[in-house]
Amino acid sequence: MYDFDIIVIGAGPGGYPAAIRAAQLGKKTAIIEKEAFGGTCLNWGCIPTKTLIASAERYHHAAHSQDFGVAAKGVAFDYARMAGRKAEIVSKLSGGVQMLLKSNGVELIKGAARFEGTNRLSVVQPDGATRWLSAASIIIAAGSDSAMPGFLPKDKRVMDSRAFLDLTELPKNLLILGGGVIGCEFACMAAALGTKVTVVEMLEDIVVVLDRDVRRVLRKRMEALGITLLTGAPLTDIAVKKDKVTGTYKDQTVEGDVLLVAVGRRPNTAALDLARAGVKADERGTIPVDAQGRTNVASIFAVGDLVTGSIQLAHAATQQGVAAAEAASGFKSKVEKVCPSCIFTSPEIGLAGLTEAKAQQLGIAVKTAVFPFSALGKAMAAGETDGFVKWVCDPVTGQALGAQAVGCHATELISEAALAIRNELTIDEIGNTIHCHPTLSEAWMEAAHAFHGACIHLPKR
Amino acid sequence: MAQAVIFPKLGQTMEEGAIVKWLKKEGDPVVKGDILFEIETDKANLEVESFFEGVLLKIYVREGITVPVNTVVGYVGAAGEKVPDQAPKAAAAAPEPAAPPPPAAVPAKSSAPSAPAPVAAPAPVAAAPAAPRPAPQPAAAAPAARLVISPRAKALAKDACIDPERITGTGPNGRIVEKDVLAYLAASGYDALRITPAAKRLAAEKGIDILTVRGSGDAGRIMVEDIERAVRRRPVALSRMRQIIARRLVESKQTIPHFYVTVKADITDLMAYRADLKAKGFNYSVNDFVLEAVILSLEEFPIVNSVTDGKTVSWRGDVDLGMAVSVENGLVVPVIRAAQTLTLKELNAQTKALAEKARTGKLTPDEMTGSSFTVSNMGMMSVDQFMAIINPGEAGILAVSTGRQVPAVVNGEIKIRTVMAMTLSVDHRIVDGSVGAQFTNAIKSKLENLELWKSLV
Numbered sequence: 001m002y003d004f005d006i007i008v009i010g011a012g013p014g015g016y017p018a019a020i021r022a023a024q025l026g027k028k029t030a031i032i033e034k035e036a037f038g039g040t041c042l043n044w045g046c047i048p049t050k051t052l053i054a055s056a057e058r059y060h061h062a063a064h065s066q067d068f069g070v071a072a073k074g075v076a077f078d079y080a081r082m083a084g085r086k087a088e089i090v091s092k093l094s095g096g097v098q099m100l101l102k103s104n105g106v107e108l109i110k111g112a113a114r115f116e117g118t119n120r121l122s123v124v125q126p127d128g129a130t131r132w133l134s135a136a137s138i139i140i141a142a143g144s145d146s147a148m149p150g151f152l153p154k155d156k157r158v159m160d161s162r163a164f165l166d167l168t169e170l171p172k173n174l175l176i177l178g179g180g181v182i183g184c185e186f187a188c189m190a191a192a193l194g195t196k197v198t199v200v201e202m203l204e205d206i207v208v209v210l211d212r213d214v215r216r217v218l219r220k221r222m223e224a225l226g227i228t229l230l231t232g233a234p235l236t237d238i239a240v241k242k243d244k245v246t247g248t249y250k251d252q253t254v255e256g257d258v259l260l261v262a263v264g265r266r267p268n269t270a271a272l273d274l275a276r277a278g279v280k281a282d283e284r285g286t287i288p289v290d291a292q293g294r295t296n297v298a299s300i301f302a303v304g305d306l307v308t309g310s311i312q313l314a315h316a317a318t319q320q321g322v323a324a325a326e327a328a329s330g331f332k333s334k335v336e337k338v339c340p341s342c343i344f345t346s347p348e349i350g351l352a353g354l355t356e357a358k359a360q361q362l363g364i365a366v367k368t369a370v371f372p373f374s375a376l377g378k379a380m381a382a383g384e385t386d387g388f389v390k391w392v393c394d395p396v397t398g399q400a401l402g403a404q405a406v407g408c409h410a411t412e413l414i415s416e417a418a419l420a421i422r423n424e425l426t427i428d429e430i431g432n433t434i435h436c437h438p439t440l441s442e443a444w445m446e447a448a449h450a451f452h453g454a455c456i457h458l459p460k461r
Numbered sequence: 462m463a464q465a466v467i468f469p470k471l472g473q474t475m476e477e478g479a480i481v482k483w484l485k486k487e488g489d490p491v492v493k494g495d496i497l498f499e500i501e502t503d504k505a506n507l508e509v510e511s512f513f514e515g516v517l518l519k520i521y522v523r524e525g526i527t528v529p530v531n532t533v534v535g536y537v538g539a540a541g542e543k544v545p546d547q548a549p550k551a552a553a554a555a556p557e558p559a560a561p562p563p564p565a566a567v568p569a570k571s572s573a574p575s576a577p578a579p580v581a582a583p584a585p586v587a588a589a590p591a592a593p594r595p596a597p598q599p600a601a602a603a604p605a606a607r608l609v610i611s612p613r614a615k616a617l618a619k620d621a622c623i624d625p626e627r628i629t630g631t632g633p634n635g636r637i638v639e640k641d642v643l644a645y646l647a648a649s650g651y652d653a654l655r656i657t658p659a660a661k662r663l664a665a666e667k668g669i670d671i672l673t674v675r676g677s678g679d680a681g682r683i684m685v686e687d688i689e690r691a692v693r694r695r696p697v698a699l700s701r702m703r704q705i706i707a708r709r710l711v712e713s714k715q716t717i718p719h720f721y722v723t724v725k726a727d728i729t730d731l732m733a734y735r736a737d738l739k740a741k742g743f744n745y746s747v748n749d750f751v752l753e754a755v756i757l758s759l760e761e762f763p764i765v766n767s768v769t770d771g772k773t774v775s776w777r778g779d780v781d782l783g784m785a786v787s788v789e790n791g792l793v794v795p796v797i798r799a800a801q802t803l804t805l806k807e808l809n810a811q812t813k814a815l816a817e818k819a820r821t822g823k824l825t826p827d828e829m830t831g832s833s834f835t836v837s838n839m840g841m842m843s844v845d846q847f848m849a850i851i852n853p854g855e856a857g858i859l860a861v862s863t864g865r866q867v868p869a870v871v872n873g874e875i876k877i878r879t880v881m882a883m884t885l886s887v888d889h890r891i892v893d894g895s896v897g898a899q900f901t902n903a904i905k906s907k908l909e910n911l912e913l914w915k916s917l918v
Contacts, residue, residue, distance in 0.1 A: 394659070396662075396666060397662035397663050398659075398662065399659030399685065423657055424657030424658060424659035424660055424684060424685050425657070425658050425659065426659050426662055428658070
């Protein structure tokens with residue numbers, strides 16, 4: 001007999017929902033966490049960054065509301081207090097996760113886990129003692145860490161996003177390596193608080209998963225915030241010089257008080273000793289799984305950032321975690337195909353399903369329909385007219401295959417699109433659904449009308 | 462004067478074929494040597510060149526239609542010249558009596574299989590001697606009685622994405638009226654059917670009856686994927702090659718009483734010898750040794766290298782050895798002519814060349830015709846044993862399986878040996894059990910006789 005029916009390794013957004021679901025299904029469940037309940041998302045990712053972004057937005061709005069008839073004098077911010085508020089919220093949520101796990105009867109085990117066999121784990125606990133555990137099924141949800149390539153100097157001024165979040169004072173000049181989602185989010189947050197930001201991205205453009213028209217809006221707004229975007233060439237000759245970090249982009253020398261490294265994430269699989277369980281990982285350390293999250297070993301599942309090809313987002317991990325817990329409990333679950341993405345830049349971006357560029361790459365014929373916020377009353381009222389929403393549709397049936405939104409509250413707006421795509425609505429159901437006026441979500445309905453060239457609120461072309 | 466373009470006869474046994482693709486349109490200028498069209502025979506796709514110069518005046522035979530060889534498929538002549546509206550009955554009836562020389566055929570690229578294929582397949586069928594056979598009948602659709610349905614009922618059925626053929630009409634003469642459709646929908650649980658809007662659009666677009674679709678979405682909701690699966694369930698015409706394979710296999714199984722003899726050869730020593738040869742730079746495959754052993758055995762047992770029609774039996778004389786090669790979506794059987802006259806080295810070279818031609822689609826029809834016995838080797842495909850179907854026109858076929866390490870008894874002791882199963886399928890009308898057994902054992906003893914191979918290499 002095993003000690004547990006199911007053991008989950010890692011209590012991040014993939015692991016803790018998996019453990020709760022397993023417990024709900026009546027399984028004797030344990031969860032092992034080596035650092036902080038809630039994982040990267042809650043402690044060093046989504047939640048702390050969004051807390052800081054909320055502070056930055058408050059400040060930005062307070063300082064820039066003259067056009068709205070609001071004059072505030074002497075608007076100032078205290079980054080240390082912002083950071084303190086962040087720490088409070090994180091601690092509250094992390095406590096909440098532990099409470100949820102306990103209330104469902106999940107046993108919480110602190111320590112670093114490694115495989116000792118297909119059904120066996122050892123856990124080095126905080127007091128140094130090793131505990132041996134066994135389970136019928138094991139769900140690996142150990143997540144990922146920022147990749148810190150070897151060519152970077154080892155210095156406290158060269159940091160990943162997690163170390164950056166621990167700062168109690170913002171740098172005056174921030175150099176960011178990597179213009180992906182994380183690099184751009186931090187760039188916008190720091191720039192809104194007056195930091196001079198330079199982003200260097202080796203690829204042709206920032207956030208290349210997005211369609212070009214969406215990127216164009218983001219790029220323009222980031223540049224308007226004073227961010228220098230250097231793309232299409234790598235940052236070389238990176239060196240720490242006394243109180244700054246310097247590097248070379250093309251022939252130009254760039255510098256910052258610190259260098260934030262945001263070049264992707266690395267799966268936390270090396271320390272797990274997967275080979276002892278016979279679990280196969282690919283050369284990048286990620287684990288290939290089937291539609292239910294099952295690894296090559298039938299009783300072992302993997303979810304979240306460390307899964308091959310998985311979209312590295314908290315909500316993707318959560319859905320995978322629940323599906324894996326159900327599969328490990330003998331149900332025929334499956335991982336959902338449509339997973340929306342949210343990018344907390346300024347302006348925000350939401351993405352779900354197929355992009356136009358991806359469709360082109362796959363040779364799928366699509367028809368797009370766009371509606372700009374500049375033509376929406378609510379956007380004008382809110383002073384947020386940059387950006388647009390866009391449907392990517394099947395040209396014959398009008399099925400919504402993908403959507404992107406860039407602009408104010410785009411990360412909230414995208415959920416409606418995800419609902420439509422997941423449930424295979426056509427552009428007509430969307431266009432025929434009454435949307436509240438005046439709201440930003442009217443843009444989805446208007447864009448649906450644009451599919452047929454029948455927008456009420458755009459001049460006839 | 463306009464010259465008739467005829468559908469060429471490209472092999473001795475070729476009786477019919479289809480134009481896969483016209484590369485010229487009516488009105489296109491043509492010079493000698495231009496590729497006019499691509500044809501598909503039961504063996505390969507080939508390009509047909511023009512022997513005339515002028516303008517392609519007329520195309521009679523559209524793509525995909527099977528016609529007998531020598532059919533007039535079009536005319537080439539001076540621009541504006543008059544040609545018949547209907548194709549003349551046969552080439553002989555062409556206005557220009559001069560029957561043009563048969564156009565040169567070069568294998569078309571499109572017939573080249575892309576996947577490398579092992580020299581193996583269980584059921585070679587392509588190489589048969591000329592035997593008259595009826596032209597294939599186009600699969601006639603069952604003469605559907607005309608559906609009598611009211612316009613309102615029809616519109617309702619269409620809107621509901623269901624097939625009205627399944628509805629029983631209660632109107633005059635069994636006419637389907639609106640209430641019949643409504644009753645049918647109610648009785649078939651249509652109201653409980655859940656389907657996504659996009660899936661319903663797609664079903665309407667593709668003419669799929671959604672009552673026949675099983676939903677895979679939440680609570681059995683029909684999703685786009687389910688409609689796509691339904692579309693994929695529709696019958697798709699077999700390729701010409703597969704149709705020929707189908708016909709030949711049925712013919713063989715229905716007319717030739719097969720029986721089967723399996724013998725296992727211990728090839729441990731042969732494998733070691735082969736490795737030795739390889740180290741010295743001689744690259745023989747296991748298949749080369751098997752083919753040679755078969756050739757020698759056929760010389761010893763001429764009845765297995767014979768053919769019967771049930772009344773007479775004829776010895777085939779030469780060992781024209783067919784070698785089944787699987788290609789993309791089918792298989793071909795190139796023939797090694799008078800294989801008994803070849804040295805092992807020559808056999809090896811021919812085998813390699815033919816296999817390569819098969820894989821790249823470059824075999825000519827004549828290279829795939831007239832084998833007298835066939836070997837199908839699935840040794841590369843990890844099989845323990847299988848039985849092949851005899852090519853019509855031959856007496857037998859040998860199915861060669863994978864050499865596997867097994868515990869074997871050698872001089873009263875258990876040893877690890879590499880053992881390969883070979884199954885002979887043979888025509889019982891002319892070969893009896895004892896001959897089948899002797900023949901197969903002859904192959905085995907040759908494979909196990911290292912001295913023989915040392916003398917042959």
